[in-house]
Amino acid sequence: MHPSQGGMMFTPLSRIVLYPLIVILPAVLVTAFGAETHGFVSELGRNAALAAVMIIVLQGILAARLKWITHPFGLDIVLRFHKYMAMAAAVLLLLHPVLLAAGSGNLGLLISLDLPWYIWLGKITLLLVLVNVGVSWYQRNLHLKFEKWRCLHDILGPVIIVCAFVHSITVGHDLRHPFMQGLWIVFFVTAVLVFVWHRIIRPRQLRQNLWEVNDVQQETDDVWTVKLEPPEEKKVFQYLPGQFQFITFFRGRDLPVEEHHWTISSSPAEKNFVTSTIKALGDFTATIKETRPGDKAAVHAPFGRFSYTLHPEEKDLVFLAGGIGITPLMSMLRHMRDVQADHSVVLLYGNPDTDQAVFHQEIKEIEAGGHPDLKVVDVLSDPNENWDGESGYIDREKIIRHCGEDLSGKTFYVCGPPPLIAAVMSALNELAVSPRQIRVEIFSFLD
Amino acid sequence: MRKIQLKYATSATLCFIAAAIIVLAGIRAWVTGEPHATAGADLFQKKGCTQCHFTDSRETKVGPGLKGLFNREKLPESGRPVTGENVRRQLIDPYENMPVFKDKLTKAQQNAIIDYLETL
Numbered sequence: 001m002h003p004s005q006g007g008m009m010f011t012p013l014s015r016i017v018l019y020p021l022i023v024i025l026p027a028v029l030v031t032a033f034g035a036e037t038h039g040f041v042s043e044l045g046r047n048a049a050l051a052a053v054m055i056i057v058l059q060g061i062l063a064a065r066l067k068w069i070t071h072p073f074g075l076d077i078v079l080r081f082h083k084y085m086a087m088a089a090a091v092l093l094l095l096h097p098v099l100l101a102a103g104s105g106n107l108g109l110l111i112s113l114d115l116p117w118y119i120w121l122g123k124i125t126l127l128l129v130l131v132n133v134g135v136s137w138y139q140r141n142l143h144l145k146f147e148k149w150r151c152l153h154d155i156l157g158p159v160i161i162v163c164a165f166v167h168s169i170t171v172g173h174d175l176r177h178p179f180m181q182g183l184w185i186v187f188f189v190t191a192v193l194v195f196v197w198h199r200i201i202r203p204r205q206l207r208q209n210l211w212e213v214n215d216v217q218q219e220t221d222d223v224w225t226v227k228l229e230p231p232e233e234k235k236v237f238q239y240l241p242g243q244f245q246f247i248t249f250f251r252g253r254d255l256p257v258e259e260h261h262w263t264i265s266s267s268p269a270e271k272n273f274v275t276s277t278i279k280a281l282g283d284f285t286a287t288i289k290e291t292r293p294g295d296k297a298a299v300h301a302p303f304g305r306f307s308y309t310l311h312p313e314e315k316d317l318v319f320l321a322g323g324i325g326i327t328p329l330m331s332m333l334r335h336m337r338d339v340q341a342d343h344s345v346v347l348l349y350g351n352p353d354t355d356q357a358v359f360h361q362e363i364k365e366i367e368a369g370g371h372p373d374l375k376v377v378d379v380l381s382d383p384n385e386n387w388d389g390e391s392g393y394i395d396r397e398k399i400i401r402h403c404g405e406d407l408s409g410k411t412f413y414v415c416g417p418p419p420l421i422a423a424v425m426s427a428l429n430e431l432a433v434s435p436r437q438i439r440v441e442i443f444s445f446l447d
Numbered sequence: 448m449r450k451i452q453l454k455y456a457t458s459a460t461l462c463f464i465a466a467a468i469i470v471l472a473g474i475r476a477w478v479t480g481e482p483h484a485t486a487g488a489d490l491f492q493k494k495g496c497t498q499c500h501f502t503d504s505r506e507t508k509v510g511p512g513l514k515g516l517f518n519r520e521k522l523p524e525s526g527r528p529v530t531g532e533n534v535r536r537q538l539i540d541p542y543e544n545m546p547v548f549k550d551k552l553t554k555a556q557q558n559a560i561i562d563y564l565e566t567l
Contacts, residue, residue, distance in 0.1 A: 016456050016460070019460060020460045020463045020464050020467070023464055024463075024464060024467040024468070024471070027467065027468060027471045028467075028471060030471075030475075031471045031474055031475045039476055039562065040472055040473060040476040041472075043471075043472035043473075043475045043476050044468065044469065044472040046472075047467075047468040047471055047472050048468055051464055051467075051468055073449075074449065077449055077450075077452075077453050080450075080453055081453060081456070081457060084457045085457075085460075088461055088464070092468075104517070104562065104565040104566055106517060106518070106565050106566050106567070108515055108517075108518040109517075109518070112515070112518045114515065114518055114519070115518055115520075116518075116519065116520035116521075116528070116529065117520060118528075170528075171530070176530075176532060305449065435451050439449070440449075440450065
């Protein structure tokens with residue numbers, strides 16, 4: 001058993017079931033032990049708030065990269081669930097005052113300014129939740145940089161938890177029961193402790209075991225591979241080809257110190273180092289070329305479920321990659337080469353031209369090596385005049401041409417920019433490829 | 448595939464939570480007997496509360512006016528926070544000169560009056 005699995009006491013399904021049971025637990029207890037009742041609509045409003053507050057409490061736990069939660073599902077999926085549940089909490093909190101006002105017939109709760117401080121605190125909490133959810137959903141539309149969004153998220157999250165706690169414990173009649181108060185305090189203290197662990201204690205621990213940049217290799221005009229070695233007397237963590245890591249570079253020279261996640265591009269067969277291949281896409285990644293051997297980095301890894309090794313029965317693979325989306329697939333190809341895997345792989349690799357195709361030479365060498373049984377098809381959107389290969393974009397016809405009409409036994413791994421993923425998914429859908437045969441990696445947690 | 452599973456899991460989770468919220472509210476309202484603000488208004492009249500309290504203003508009659516009671520931060524006279532429990536406490540163990548209703552109102556009747564006061 002992998003040490004990160006955290007035991008088999010809870011299967012992945014039971015962990016999914018556990019979540020809504022925890023969310024409704026306070027409402028169940030209030031139903032069983034509550035002292036007052038105020039009619040169905042008011043009770044509905046109260047239960048909505050109890051469930052919403054529990055969702056908020058669990059949000060920090062979902063986002064804390066706890067292996068027990070992320071391992072069975074993948075961090076990307078857990079964070080998307082976190083995002084959807086934030087929206088659910090916002091809706092429930094919006095319904096809360098409306099239902100209470102409707103249930104009591106007292107519209108003053110909604111429109112009056114002459115309200116106790118703890119009611120105003122509840123309204124402020126609702127406003128903060130709406131801001132937090134809105135900014136997170138529309139981060140790109142708002143042109144808010146990731147690091148600024150994350151800073152705002154890290155401030156709003158704990159503030160919302162504290163405000164929700166004070167409001168609920170002050171105004172919630174049902175929470176006056178000592179048992180309920182004790183339970184409420186346990187929930188909130190847990191949420192705060194997990195946040196402190198995730199954002200303060202663990203980052204400090206990682207900084208006490210800094211990795212060192214061994215080499216920085218330019219791959220194309222705007223892509224660099226950074227090679228990292230673990231601290232002395234430490235080994236490279238166990239990872240699967242296709243997984244990703246969080247890296248915080250400490251480079252000095254006034255270069256920014258920010259944590260970002262990048263795919264691991266090296267093969268797990270390499271025991272002495274890991275590499276991430278990084279494209280200059282934003283303000284931070286534009287500085288990656290400034291990274292020098294000897295620079296330090298905090299590494300938190302591995303994460304992700306985008307790996308062929310998790311599905312050993314699947315031997316007939318199709319890799320559909322665009323641009324820098326090749327990185328997790330390159331890790332898999334390198335691993336197949338290193339372990340002499342007998343998989344059959346067709347790689348359709350989209351780029352403007354071959355000069356911008358990262359790892360182009362090494363991929364050709366792997367193809368020539370025979371392990372895996374690799375067929376590489378470059379698809380160039382802006383080829384030079386002498387190009388006689390595939391041009392344009394990866395589409396339905398090219399998939400049929402290189403993978404055959406019968407796609408039933410194949411598994412597709414898709415990674416690239418969002419337009420490529422959308423186009424490829426549409427093509428695979430037209431070709432009646434089952435979703436079970438498709439695995440997609442999306443870089444951004446916010447998309 | 449994983450995204451589809453996520454959608455199913457999220458949908459199932461949300462449906463379960465929504466259903467639980469509704470069913471639990473129904474159970475609670477049904478088991479404890481749905482209190483009615485109108486019943487509370489009748490009781491407020493019958494038990495003679497209107498002799499001492501205005502319900503449409505904050506002016507003092509004999510006792511304080513109760514208009515917008517649950518929109519206030521503190522109960523008049525006692526200064527305790529405005530909560531259902533503190534209103535109940537005022538009914539069964541009044542802070543000052545108000546009559547004691549401990550043996551004159553059942554728990555359900557107290558709830559009905561509290562519900563009624565919330566509507567003012």
